[in-house]
Amino acid sequence: MAKSMRSNTHRDTRPELAIRRLLHTRGLRYRVDMAPWSNKRRRADIVFTRQRLAVFVDGCxxxxxxxxATLPMRNADYWRPKLAKNIERDRETTAMAEAEDWRVLRIWEHxxxxxxxxxxxxxxEARRDE
Known part of the structure; x- marks a missing residue:
């Protein structure tokens, strides 16, 4: 397996850690890598349980x-459907969470x-005002 694939991590990425550090210094408390809805295989990066807000920090x-977003030149027949499937899964996860009265916020890593x-x-704040 290529080094880049091995080093790919699903949690505690650099952008995620930076965001969590800033949230914590502002006194905000949250859960990390949690699935608060019915489908336990779909996990959010940062979860505010009381406000029912799920934050995803998505890699570009x-x-x-x-x-x-880029498509690798090598093995494009493998990567195109793989990346398209990720995007579709993101849409399904958002729809599922919203159907269970969760607000979903997706933030790009950049x-x-x-x-x-x-x-x-x-x-x-918007969730508190609802």
Whole structure:
């Protein structure tokens, strides 16, 4: 297996850690890598249980960022359906969570951590106002 595949991690990525650190310094508490809904195989990166907010920090390559997604030149017949399946799974996860009254916030890994935290805080405030 290639080194890049081995080093691919599903949690505690650099962008995720930076966002979590900033949230924590603001006094916000959350759960990490949690599946609070009926499908326990679909886990959110950061979960605010009381406000029912699930945050996903999506990697540009793996989740098809409209600005930065690329398709590898080698083995394109393998990667094209694999990446398309990831995007479809993301849509299904969002729909499933929303059907169970969860608000889903998806943040691309390239979003600066401070900006990501502001998006999360606004989503939390919007949830409180509902």
């Amino acid at each position: 390559f793996w989740h098809g960022c409209p600005e930065h 979003v600066p951590p401070e900006e990501a935290v502001q998006l999360i805080i606004r989503a939390l």
